[in-house]
Amino acid sequence: MSTRLTGRAAAPGAALAPAFIVASRSPVEDELPRERSGPVEEETARLRAALGRAEAQLRELAGTVEEFAGPAEAEIFEAHGEFAADPELFRLAEEAIHADASAERAVVGAFGSFRELLAASESEYLAARAADLDDVRDRVVSILLGRTTVGERPDVRSVIAAHELTPSQTASIPPTLIAGIVTETGSPTSHAAILARALGVPAVVSCSGLLEAIGTGTDVAVDGRTGGVVVAPERSERQAIRGRMESEERRRLELAALRDEPGHTADGHRIELAANIGSIQHVPAALEAGGEGSGLVRTEFMFMDRTTAPTVDEQVKVYAEVLRSFPGDRVVFRTLDIGADKPLPFVDREPEENPALGIRGIRLSLVRPDLFRGQLRALLRALREVAGTDAGRLAIMFPLVSTVAELVRAREILGEVAEEEGVDLTGVEVGVMVEVPSAALAVRRVAAHADFLSIGTNDLLQYLFAADRLVGAVADLAEILDPDVLTLIERIIDAGHANGAWVGVCGEAAGDPTVAAALVGLGIDELSMTRVAIPEVKDVLRRLTRQECTDAVREAIERATDAGEARRVIEGRLGTALQA
Amino acid sequence: MPEATVVLRNPTGLHARPAKIFARAAASFAADVELVKGGKEVNAKSVLSVLTLDCHQGDEIRIRTTGDGADEALARLVELVETGIGEPEES
Incomplete structure (x- = not known):
């Protein structure tokens, strides 16, 4: 039986594809070595190298994101790179290494100190940076543990499903493998949504109950205009979403076909x-x-x-x-x-x-x-x-x-x-x-x-x-x-x-x-x-x-008393063309 | 040691991009640079530390420099704050 969920529509489009669940990547504290295995200098060098590598990765990511999502979105990763290079963060971690901690524990502790200070702030902006810190911390720890930091990626084009997608997670999945994005949290202004719009794939956010209803490989239908998500859709539901995909695709092709055409009236x-x-x-x-x-x-x-x-x-x-x-x-x-x-x-x-x-x-x-x-x-x-x-x-x-x-x-x-x-x-x-x-x-x-x-x-x-x-x-x-x-x-x-x-x-x-x-x-x-x-x-x-445009705007100027009325007059006259 | 009190004029205060620009500017000097607000004192070369001070437009901050070229560093940082720390254009 299918499960219907509703979230907030965050990027237009429609998709029907298997789900790929991106789990929260936070390394489990117990997995981390407790004490350093080598001398202080060696462990400090390991830490310095990992932070440097994280910074370089983040700067590269910023460049890539800037290309397809714009400078505002790239700013997030630039800031992350800056965090990885922070001198006080390094100093705190270095102190912990001197007290015999492993580089992994030391860096987790250092991020933790800053996280506490930021999360305690009344400022919403600073509290949100706490999540950014977690993202950078996980990256650094993954590097130290020798794990891939690119994140897992699906084998086939999938609907990416997650409780929450960090900017690094979103940006590390190749765009060609993303059919759509659904998250349990987030808003239409979150980076996952912005990225979806840049990629031209549907996104639904604030979709509660998602991860309970879904597993990797489960088919899921996403309607980015209504916010509707159907897990394991039945035949009629598949047909409905295919219909929506076809009309979205037709519209996309129609518009794409005009790309090299000049602008003119009928x-x-x-x-x-x-x-x-x-x-x-x-x-x-x-x-x-x-x-x-x-x-x-x-x-x-x-x-x-x-x-x-x-x-x-x-x-x-x-x-x-x-x-x-x-x-x-x-x-x-x-x-x-x-x-x-x-x-x-x-x-x-x-x-x-x-x-x-x-x-x-x-x-x-x-x-x-x-x-x-x-x-x-x-x-x-x-x-x-x-x-x-x-x-x-x-x-x-x-x-x-x-x-x-x-x-x-x-x-x-x-x-x-x-x-x-x-x-x-x-x-x-x-x-x-x-x-x-x-x-x-x-x-x-x-x-x-x-x-x-x-x-x-x-x-x-x-x-x-x-x-x-x-x-x-x-x-x-x-x-x-x-x-x-x-x-x-x-x-x-x-x-x-x-x-x-x-x-x-x-x-x-x-x-x-x-x-x-x-x-x-x-x-x-x-x-x-x-x-x-x-x-x-x-x-x-x-x-x-x-002439149609002139007649419409003339009538608006003559009859309307305000902008809202003018809009209604123009849309009333030109209706069908405007609702194409 | 040279120090000065300045009022933040730019809309974002020491958050987001201005925090980054300020910390980068501080890091470009050999002198140590400290930022003081409301009794808290942090390393101004660390953007994370600068963020934890949660400085807003209109806040009074104190900049303190010590060591090589302390006077020059102070003058440049005060100027940076007074010129608005390069607030970005709206898009």
Whole structure:
């Protein structure tokens, strides 16, 4: 008889495969040698080697994870590597070895001391680090015991089932052997869920009773959209999940087939669908998703997490690599966009009461011409480096422009650097992010000095509504589908077109199919979004004509009194295409 | 021995990435570096020890350095705290 369980849906998709149970790997204390077998120096050397090896493994793992799950997820393993290399941890363990403990017991004791301190903390963050410590401890002990630390792996593609999956366990199973993931604990934001989404396999978390109902090899059906898990499914249940798998697969293939297709409406109106790039590691995934170039390369990634500014040469290398990655497509590099809320050790700024309204974006570039010129120089040298190849087309965008004068000054500096470098700027588009209300008000004059306008919806909305998007209580105020915001966006698009500038949107909003359709209806030329949203938006727009989009957004502007109503009006008119 | 009191300005305090950056910076000096908060005193070169102090934005911490290049180390670490310890960009 089958057993039906329900957990929280954490990654979409469906799977039917044998279960593979990943047991908790904590070595049993009794298995560990009690006393050291050799002299102090030998045991200490063994400890040092094991910690070093663990650190190296974790750093390598961080690199791998960064490739397929992104930098945020990789951060966990980097921190783990840091723990393995901790000098106080080593000192504590060394002391225990001097008192005749084995390296295994010594290191377990040392991790235990820190674990106690962290677990006792009222801070949820620190208490969660205690589990991280266990993960690193088990790795080090396994190395000392000469056990494989890669973890067991299934023989066939399986549904990975566990009470809880540590980051190391999740990352050490080859992706091709993971059909789905189910855990008894965890949340949709836990690393197992994030990894499942990155791999495109279903995940269900918080599924209680799982391990009682399941054994390795038992067939299990997982529905990552409903959170349903069926252990040892019967015939009808197998058929149901196969049906779900088929429709998921059909949808996946449909979307994958569009990968190399250009973005356009059903009647052939061209809309460029580009990817936002926040790190060089994002580039392959953006290409895989079918991104047509990038409408926003956040160059900050070159500057963050370091104590000195990147050199021009370092920047040239990275910019040229990004350009080469998008043959024939436009790549919009946004110049350094930081402020007092993201301080950099090498940018000496007074702290500001209100960083969102302080020296940031182009304002910082204009008071720190050394950084700004260095970056422009690097962009132009990268352009020279890829000249004559089929690399992407360089475009440069200035963030947080609030007056025409700022734009004019920034362009002057660009002109000066180009002259110094002997680079011809013909063919290099120079544009502005429209994200400050004053720039939106002055958009006719701004557009006269720009080759393109890119609407930065996140900041524009935050400034228009005086609502911090990170403050939950006011976040709902600032909605792009607000009828008056739509009217403002139309004004920006019209001003751009009247001046021969193309107009795009970069920001999370562009990845919402309903919003994308509304923007197309208003005449947008380009949408740049998070890469995961590209296939869906591409597909939806290809089902709609430009006129249908225009009619829908017009009706929303005329009839709706707020964003929620506007969304209902648009989805009501375009319904079937949006629910593809 | 050189010491200074500083207030943590960055949102995350000495947790996550800032804790790592701070401990790494401390470890880059030959001088010994101690971090003191609320009567507890730890080795600032150890990220685990730094974490156990549970330092938040607005907390007052004391940095104490001894040995080779103690003054230089102190000045650099104070500057690092005052410039926000490289808080990461939101993605």
